[in-house]
Amino acid sequence: MKKVAIVGYAQHKILPNAGALNEVELIMPVVHKVFADLGISQDDIGFTCSGSCDYLQGAAFAFVEGLSAIQTYPPIKESHVEMDAAWALYESILKVKMGDADTALIYGFGKSSPGNLDSIISLQMDPYYIAPLWPDRISLAALQAQVLLQNNIISPDDMMAAVLEARQHGASNLNALLTDLLTEDLYGSDAFKSSPLRGLDCPPISDGASAMIIASEEKAFEYTDNPIWIEGIDHRIESSNLGSRDLATSPSIESSVQHLQLKKVHFDVAELHTQFSHELPFLRKLLNLTNVPTNLSGGPLVGNVMMCAGLDAIGKTFEAMVNDQLTHGLAHATSGPCLQHNMIVHLERHS
Amino acid sequence: MSNDQAPKDYRESLIHLEYQYTAGSATTTFLNQVKEGRLVGQACPKCQAVYVPPRGSCPRDGIATTIEVPLTDKGCIESFTVVHIPIPGNPIVPPYVCAMVRLDKANISFLHLIQGVEIDNIRIGMRIQAVWKPKEEWTHSLENIKWFAPIDEPDIDVSTLRFQAS
């Protein structure tokens, strides 16, 4: 199988309400940037794949409109996933590994500001037993937080630390939405949304877009002296029957870690798609990352573009490895309620 | 088993979502002009194609359409269909004609209604012009145009409208 590397990544500044910028106007600048960084154009791309959610825009096949941001003449090989763009990356990697393309452009986009994200995410759920009760995304996440706290897997202090650290890291992330520093007092006086989650334990409503370019081994060195290899990538899903899952653990992540043989890898950096404060200490413990610098970008707690934040975790890991010449990076993307579906990516830089 | 004991095949499942839709900057610019009774497209700086209504990008070249192009409210029928299906909530009574309206100098067409002519006399290439609502009813909407109606000009051979990148 061909080796595949990430060679470029660009992210739009995350906005609380992109207002007059539509999806196309968010995507175009990041696609142009990632091309300009490498000195290439759409003509150099063998496969294009995007991730988005039509319900965010409230229109069937809205993702087709997103394609207006891309040069499509002569006609291009293209695909889309109704998921986080991390899964568009997965599909693109398969295309390159199979020899169908030497390069791929991946982009993700999402505007959460026009709709009511809580009710939209309810519709992701089982339409028979769960969606008719309209559980909002925060209450569902809070069910897992409660279980983790009850079992002493995490503590309230861990949750507060995750929020405070996210803001500290966000302050040096030019694209972050939330960069104001918080104190323990401010956190402690913040109102609860769905106990045990306070408003500050939840990610901000965010609008944005990101783009990434991957290349086969032959092509990667044409674009950069410093490709970051996708050494391993694996994603697994748990039952959609929420009540039959053990929320105190993550069998999907555990089996990916085993499959990718990550137990003995010493990671230099990690970015996790942890949207709620309790998920960060939980996954750091589970992935043995307690002593690994994690979410130095601030992560989803300082900016959480739906359908893009998973790709961003991978992109931010790539950026940190390029900038700081690191050897091993771990990235995580998720979808579904209570970390139902998880992707683990092992990135490696050869010195 | 009597009928009322048989299991139901289907159960109703209601989805209801509310949005505050924001127009993109190109659409905002376009609709602000429509409110004043003007149709202004945007052109691609690379291939020169003129888009109306503009979406802010050239889907052929993937770049922003930065050039504003004032257009007339005249054009031709690029294609049309006679709608016989009543659509719930639609105030227009079938049969009526929906056409792809190609304004002069534009490189794409948009959907609008055709009236003021017998349905059997409508044809591809027919010259048409917008029939506007009274000025005091104008809003940020293409509904400011009630419909397009034929005008007394020779038909256009629509095959000549095919786009050639310059």
Next chain:
Amino acid sequence: MSETKATLLKAPFELSYKYKRSSGPIMSQVFEGLAKKKILGSKSKANKVYAPAAEYDPHTREALTELIEVGPGGIIESWSWVHQPSNHHLIQTPFAFALIKLDGADTAMLHMISDCEKSDLAIGNRVKAVWSETPTESIADIQHFILDI
């Protein structure tokens, strides 16, 4: 044209679909049961009971066809307290979403707990179903659960 960039155009927009969903042979029985104030679970070969009834065992993948009545009481496996319900929630005063393991079941169901205070709730507490008087053969025929002390 100078004013055009300054105005941001916004419009409210509602999206509504009235889908009809096929419930299938297993869930049809569950929904009919709910309208008669009965909660049905499904039992696997290994005697594991999924409630509300699952069509397949997510672990062994076997089809589950044996239905048994469970509940209407159970215990709280997890809960989250909604301090300010939004307009899409079915209960408009503060309430809890909860995972409830019904008596006789091995898995939990998501539902709501109402008519209590946040401080009354704890994992392990007993709850029981309160039934809607206007059933529609839906999961919401259980109006919510209340504490059963």
